[in-house]
Amino acid sequence: MSMTMAEKILAKASSKNNVEAGEIVMANIDVAMMHDLTGPLAIESFNKIGTEKVWDKDKIIIPFDHQVPADSLTSANNHILMRNFVKNQNITNFYDMYKGVCHQILPELGHVVPGEVIVGADSHTCTHGAFGAFSTGIGSTDMAMVLSTGKLWFKVPETIKFNIEGKLKENVYSKDVILKIIGDTGVDGATYKSCEFSGPIIEDMSISDRMVLSNMAVEMGGKTGLIEPDNKTIDYIKKHSKKKYNIYKTDEDASSLEIRNVNVNELEPQVACPNNVDNVKPASELDVEIDQVFLGSCTNGRISDLRVAAKILKGKKVAKNTRMLIYPASRETYSKALDEGLIKIFVDANALIMNPSCGPCLGGHTGLIGPEEVSLSTSNRNFKGRQGSPEGKVYLSSPATAAASAIEGRITKPE
């Protein structure tokens, strides 16, 4: 029977030969991730269930990345609660606040391989679809069920495959591609669906660029954002992980598959305007002054993103009335940026270098914006109040557009 990648992975995870879109399956979970903001609720629910020991201490990953370092006694207490859980349950893979953003460090530290079912108590868990894993965000009660049993029910999703053709112009990046796709699809255009990204352009893209596409699948409602593994994927996996993996590919004649062609030949740098991610316009059409630029997050805080920004900022200064905050996505990213001299470029440009963490993206820790302030951000959400005041405004762009705009103090197309 012809199946999509999502169907094949969920069939294997539920010990079946075939599954069809719409069917409910009980899947075995390979990796379960919860962080310092969603973990406390999941642990409360786990305690209510009353199971004494977690299902598998080696398959649960706990990074601290949202409120790090603790900015209040409440955060400090949450951290203590989670460290105690780690100790009591003998959790193998605990990464205290020095490692970085969860969706970046999971693949870096070898926890993500193709063909697995990965769940995370964070909606951007779909990022790991870039490695051909069925990876999706869940809430805290679902996470408690997983901690307790190692299983979770799923409705097998239909698939929308975005076949991306053409060649990107200079200064146009995978972030511009995904913003364009979300703008065309709408914020609920892929709800409950498995998104897939394919086409010659994907083959050309680095792993980092692919992660940007998968990361934002949820911004159009997608359950996951899959990319078929190729040699680049295998090289990355072999370098980072010792786990066994399985490669699945979508059969072109699978009945639950819809293919949409996207041509990017004429694509210009894109910006998502407040307050929805599908409110997308070309950067060149906007005339917007900015108070803050945020470079970082699980979408665009990787070393390749910092390199792009450093190239633009080298020898320049951030505009006088604008501030720029840079959050390397992980300690590894930070370390490389130091080795390559990028941090020096940022410091000389008057940018603030922050610790690897989610930063202003969730609007709960550092770098909040006040009423009437405007943020240009390389992250993934621009909802009302997302980065602080509900009267603030958040625009989203690529790191290149963010860096060029920081210099000008207004949204600017990178040249």
Add this chain to the structure above:
Amino acid sequence: MKTIRGISMKGKVWKFGDDIDTDIILPGRYLIYTDEETLSNHCMEGLDSDFKGKINDGDFIVAGKNFGCGSSREHAPIAIKGCGIGAVIAESFARIFYRNATNIGIPLLEAPGISEVLEEGEIIDIDMEKGIIISENGQIYEFKKLPPFMLEILKSNGLIEYLKKQN
């Protein structure tokens, strides 16, 4: 009065638009809290700073498409529950929010076209088994009926209590 999220419910309509995201329902700066009381005090804060104060137990949120889009934070449905909301009725729901709300015992009723026909402030009746909403002037609207196991989860006030009963 404790909210009765039962088979038949009656309450006032509080209307919202399309794409009400989880940052609107419960802003990120409150995710460090886990208790229902604190979370509910900040529910819908970005749109209405006194939302909780206006709600009587058993009232309903009526919204457009894609309610609950965004984050996986279960804090969002917990905040809604803590306000005393009996059910959320919307044109459509985002996926993770749908699971989370059901898991903690809040009925989510999908009724295409509903936000155009119900008025803010009107008192409506809901019959979960028949899958109908009766407006204040007696009009009957259908919603997608929930499967029996989901009704049982809601009657048990959430998945965990439901599973405990099963065992």
